[in-house]
Amino acid sequence: MNKNNNTVIFLMGPTCCGKTDLAMKIYNKINAEIISVDSSLVYKNMNIGTAKPNKYELEKFPHKLVDIIYPNEGYSVANFYYDALREIKLCFLKKKVPLLVGGTMLYYKILLNGLINLPEKNKYLINRIFDYIKNNSSTNLYKKLFKIDFKSANNINKNDIYRLSRALEVYYTTGKKKVVF
Template sequence: MGPTASGKTKLAIEIKKYFPIELISVDSALIYRDMNIGTSKPSFNQLLNHPHHLINIKDPSESYSVINFYYDAIDSINKVINKGKIPLLVGGTMLYYKILLNGFSNLPISNRTVRDNIYNYASKFGSKKLYNILSKIDPIYSNKIHSNDLLRIVRALEVFFISGKKVSELYKYNYRFFPYKILQVAIIPDDRNKLHKIIKIRFEKMLADGFENEVRSLFLRGDLNSNLPSMKCVGYRQMWNYITKKISYDEMIYRSICSTRQLAKRQITWLRKWKNLKFIKNNEVDIFKDIIFKFLTHCNRIK
């Protein structure tokens, strides 16, 4: 685990040199095809030499829930184990890890019509108004999420309008649990300012590599819109707003970098509260190797 731009993929690929592992992506943006530059997706050569499960499995027009991830991840893990290898999950989508490890409640399947109506309301009246509605319907759950977290606000209201039940009630009953022994390791940068500089440099490289053209190609398809989860990914949302002339180019850059920093901050907050987690710094390959070796020896996976 680790915040965005902390070097998770690079470290995972390095560790793959020393252990019989296969990589499984835990990233809600890398699932989408044709979204390569803005997601910092591993390069073609990296994926060729170090294949990742659960990358490029969905079109940007398609929805993908945490429940979809749970079943896809379990399937990938089983396939890796059946090969006699060890699954190494790598990514920064903390909610995916949480659902995978702790199980999930029996939430209703998403309804496109209900969801679009909620998003339309948010477009007219703003996400804060939508959050206030959720606070009255489900104050317990609303207190656990940020008032600007539109995705979770919409999902919670969607669940209520479909089922008549609150998300906080449904989350009390978990129906699936993770059946494997696990080692949880997270990269936590020891210098927040350095991470911010890396985020800025990385986004500038995205622009130089053609990020604007990537999003313009998606925009010209004609079947995508700003309400889709794919187009709400950090960077894509801001670039989409620039292409549709809602913000200036400089504003797009500023908002993209700020949003990425905020994402990293939220990820680090998640990790600081995570139980049974071992922390390493970006460059501690040898320490990570030692942690894995001891864990696998304990599990009698290697001698």
């Protein structure tokens, strides 16, 4: 294998299909660094229900982007994007192969396609939207989004208040519909 060709390996699939075990088996064989592509593994102390490698495995086969923040802290797709790009670049500097392992397909999609240029979060508007949800239902929020941007609404579960509110926030902030990818 030519280690100077800046190859990045994606090892993806559903939870508990053997991705981590396979990554640990090939870790030394290809001079790799494992970078987690899992939206749950970034959180410290979230060890149950996440299929997180145990302490021994993490010591023997270090995983980047595991246990980096607490659950009460925010971590977005954009955070992952920039963190992953930084780790990939560090691998290249060390002449190692970035081995991206996990099942969060949106993270892979963002790495392949880049980020969509969206406005910064508008806390005032977010609070108004969540006040609306308190007095109404997520179904009403969904109906409101459907009237404004049916393409986004069709791609969001009517109970996913976070994605619904972000789509509305983008619309109310920019006057533009959220780009669906």
